[in-house]
Amino acid sequence: MGKLYDRLNQDIRFIEGLNGCLNCGVCTAICPAAEFYHYDPRVICATVQSKDEKMIEALIRSETIWYCGECMSCKTRCPRNNTPGFVIMALRKLSQELGYFTDSEKGRQQFAIKRAIGGNILRTGYCVNPDIVSPQMHPEQGPVWDWISMNTPEIMKKMGSNYKQAGVGGMRAIAPEVLEELDRIFEVTGCYTLFDTIEKHSKHKANELGIEISDEGIGNEYFMTVYTENNGSHNG
Amino acid sequence: MAINSQHIVIIGGGPAGLEAASCLGTAGYRVTVLEKEKQTGGKLLIWDKLFPEFRNSDKVLNHLSNGFKTNPPQILTNAEVVSVIPENGQHRINLRDGQAFQADTVLITTGFKLYNAEKKEEYGYQIYENVITSFDLEKQLKTGNPIRIEAGLTPRRIAFIHCVGSRDIKSGNIYCSRTCCITGVKQAIEIKRRLSDAEVFNFYMDLRMFGQNFEELYIEAQQKWGVTFIRGRVSEIAENKDNSLQLKAEDTLSGRPIKMSFDLVVLLAGMVPEPRTVEIGKSAGLEFTSGNFLAGLDSHISQNETNTPGIFIAGTCREPLSVAETLTDARAATVKMISWLRENETSHKKPLIKRDND
Numbered sequence: 104m105g106k107l108y109d110r111l112n113q114d115i116r117f118i119e120g121l122n123g124c125l126n127c128g129v130c131t132a133i134c135p136a137a138e139f140y141h142y143d144p145r146v147i148c149a150t151v152q153s154k155d156e157k158m159i160e161a162l163i164r165s166e167t168i169w170y171c172g173e174c175m176s177c178k179t180r181c182p183r184n185n186t187p188g189f190v191i192m193a194l195r196k197l198s199q200e201l202g203y204f205t206d207s208e209k210g211r212q213q214f215a216i217k218r219a220i221g222g223n224i225l226r227t228g229y230c231v232n233p234d235i236v237s238p239q240m241h242p243e244q245g246p247v248w249d250w251i252s253m254n255t256p257e258i259m260k261k262m263g264s265n266y267k268q269a270g271v272g273g274m275r276a277i278a279p280e281v282l283e284e285l286d287r288i289f290e291v292t293g294c295y296t297l298f299d300t301i302e303k304h305s306k307h308k309a310n311e312l313g314i315e316i317s318d319e320g321i322g323n324e325y326f327m328t329v330y331t332e333n334n335g336s337h338n339g
Numbered sequence: 340m341a342i343n344s345q346h347i348v349i350i351g352g353g354p355a356g357l358e359a360a361s362c363l364g365t366a367g368y369r370v371t372v373l374e375k376e377k378q379t380g381g382k383l384l385i386w387d388k389l390f391p392e393f394r395n396s397d398k399v400l401n402h403l404s405n406g407f408k409t410n411p412p413q414i415l416t417n418a419e420v421v422s423v424i425p426e427n428g429q430h431r432i433n434l435r436d437g438q439a440f441q442a443d444t445v446l447i448t449t450g451f452k453l454y455n456a457e458k459k460e461e462y463g464y465q466i467y468e469n470v471i472t473s474f475d476l477e478k479q480l481k482t483g484n485p486i487r488i489e490a491g492l493t494p495r496r497i498a499f500i501h502c503v504g505s506r507d508i509k510s511g512n513i514y515c516s517r518t519c520c521i522t523g524v525k526q527a528i529e530i531k532r533r534l535s536d537a538e539v540f541n542f543y544m545d546l547r548m549f550g551q552n553f554e555e556l557y558i559e560a561q562q563k564w565g566v567t568f569i570r571g572r573v574s575e576i577a578e579n580k581d582n583s584l585q586l587k588a589e590d591t592l593s594g595r596p597i598k599m600s601f602d603l604v605v606l607l608a609g610m611v612p613e614p615r616t617v618e619i620g621k622s623a624g625l626e627f628t629s630g631n632f633l634a635g636l637d638s639h640i641s642q643n644e645t646n647t648p649g650i651f652i653a654g655t656c657r658e659p660l661s662v663a664e665t666l667t668d669a670r671a672a673t674v675k676m677i678s679w680l681r682e683n684e685t686s687h688k689k690p691l692i693k694r695d696n697d
Contacts, residue, residue: 127571128570128572128588128590128591129574129589130574132575132587132588132589133575133587134596137596143596179509180572180574181508182506182509184508
């Protein structure tokens with residue numbers, strides 16, 4: 104499998120994202136995630152830069168790499184033109200490929216994201232659209248969402264969207280040939296392989312924990328577990 | 340004393356130019372100093388006290404003018420040089436107003452320009468009224484008046500931000516401006532001397548205390564004056580409703596992001612080359628460093644010579660230097676110039692002409 108550092112060095116995001124960090128901390132100072140989580144992009148860069156295999160392994164098995172929101176604020180500030188956000192992307196990819204993401208609570212959510220968002224894209228062409236965001240699964244949307252979800256067609260019409268119709272405009276139905284193209288992109292870029300890897304490791308983890316997991320969809324116990332579990336130690 | 344007929348033109352009447360003029364004058368050369376401002380002295384005129392011993396800048400200015408007791412140079416003020424063109428083995432120096440001078444050798448001592456801190460928009464210089472530069476603070480200190488913020492109040496918490504426009508690819512300046520670290524320490528102490536109750540912080544990436552007694556001053560700032568040093572580059576400043584300033588950084592030594600409010604923020608803006616120096620350098624066919632300063636012929640053994648024979652450089656037009664280093668550099672340049680003039684003495688015997696308005 105090779106050294107973790109060498110594998111990171113094959114990722115263009117890593118190659119472009121880290122070119123000698125001087126540990127000034129400006130990335131952490133601008134980072135929104137660092138304000139809320141136990142998260143420090145500077146320390147992550149320092150860890151990776153150390154090339155210490157044990158520390159890199161611990162990092163990609165940890166909660167830490169999943170706190171980043173990939174907003175790329177760090178890119179705008181670094182005096183050495185590094186992009187810690189790119190480094191995080193490379194670390195996440197490695198964690199997914201090796202199955203280490205199932206070791207952490209935030210990492211296990213990869214399964215939920217793959218099944219929910221990943222499924223949505225392939226099925227509808229949207230990561231998120233009103234039909235997909237159910238009030239039961241998204242209490243953070245507030246009570247108004249209940250009403251919106253019950254009256255979506257009328258509201259969308261009033262908002263001037265082309266809801267689920269062919270042609271152009273917001274909320275339009277994505278044409279079958281476009282969905283086919285998406286399918287091809289997922290195939291060619293290795294997305295499906297990565298999906299399969301996430302599925303494989305998640306199923307392994309579910310079995311290890313004795314939690315029921317289905318072959319597809321979000322109606323299974325493992326999905327709900329990774330979707331809702333919170334050990335309360337991520338911030339504060 | 341016997342005056343050598345060879346003519347030297349020095350472009351820039353700041354510390355480097357004046358020190359070189361006095362050395363070359365003492366050595367018996369005919370020197371003309373061209374100063375673009377109405378007064379010589381350069382940025383020393385702005386500065387109140389000099390690190391590390393808080394000497395008044397006047398003392399150095401006096402030293403520079405006292406150097407002219409024997410064979411004083413011709414000093415022209417309001418004399419803005421636009422180009423230096425090699426001509427018949429000599430150099431023709433053209434001024435903005437059309438005047439021109441002929442010189443056997445030229446010394447460029449045009450100094451530096453303060454980095455325009457407005458470019459680091461995230462720090463809010465010229466946006467927030469209580470964000471100032473080290474130059475602005477020095478001007479305020481020089482008045483001798485009590486330190487006040489815009490609203491006329493006494494600041495209680497003051498932050499110094501290091502490396503503004505230095506060591507920063509984003510601002511286009513990879514190099515270290517060198518003198519800002521010690522300036523931050525010096526000015527922090529000066530604030531504590533005047534406002535003993537104030538809390539003073541320095542936000543830095545590294546503190547480069549390279550000069551004699553610099554480290555000692557840093558220790559004094561911590562031990563005697565209680566100045567706090569936080570290792571972290573500031574990411575941004577925002578103004579609160581009461582015009583105080585909220586600053587974000589990471590305390591990298593404890594690994595915690597921090598937000599703090601200050602009444603006054605001082606940006607330690609770095610040194611950049613004067614745009615005019617670049618123009619003059621191009622006209623004379625000189626080479627430039629990666630930071631766009633004038634390049635010496637060799638970084639170890641001939642920093643003051645250039646790729647154009649007969650043109651020499653000294654002071655901060657070639658790299659960021661302290662006042663002490665600038666004076667040393669100027670003296671070093673004069674030795675090289677005198678050697679060069681002696682070697683080239685017999686090569687031409689043309690009459691030296693000063694041509695006005697041609």
